[in-house]
Amino acid sequence: MPVIEFENKKIHCPIGSQLREVLIKHGISPHNGNSNFINCRGLGSCGTCAMKITGDVSPMHSKERLRLSLPPHNHVRGLRLSCQIKVLGDIRVEKGKGYWGQIL
Numbered sequence: 522m523p524v525i526e527f528e529n530k531k532i533h534c535p536i537g538s539q540l541r542e543v544l545i546k547h548g549i550s551p552h553n554g555n556s557n558f559i560n561c562r563g564l565g566s567c568g569t570c571a572m573k574i575t576g577d578v579s580p581m582h583s584k585e586r587l588r589l590s591l592p593p594h595n596h597v598r599g600l601r602l603s604c605q606i607k608v609l610g611d612i613r614v615e616k617g618k619g620y621w622g623q624i625l
């Protein structure tokens with residue numbers, strides 16, 4: 522069972538779990554500030570659940586790639602959308618500052 526490491530917390534989840542859902546279920550928001558209330562609820566369109574991920578997750582598909590190509594995101598930062606990620610192995614997750622979590 523994969524382990525998600527976020528700050529000083531470790532969460533176990535089944536392989537293939539959606540990262541955003543797991544985090545929220547364990548009381549960790551992938552959103553900052555008002556984006557906790559104003560977001561697309563996992564549709565992959567708002568970009569506010571962006572996080573830095575290290576470890577084994579599903580590859581980026583076209584929908585996620587498109588949203589991360591639009592401001593304030595850009596692919597140089599290497600962020601991923603937690604709502605579009607399936608956890609495949611142990612990962613480490615970091616949340617940046619800013620409405621979209623775009624500032625690391």
Ligand code: FES
Nearest residue numbers: 563565568570604
């Ligand atoms: S919750 Fe909107 S893109 Fe992930």
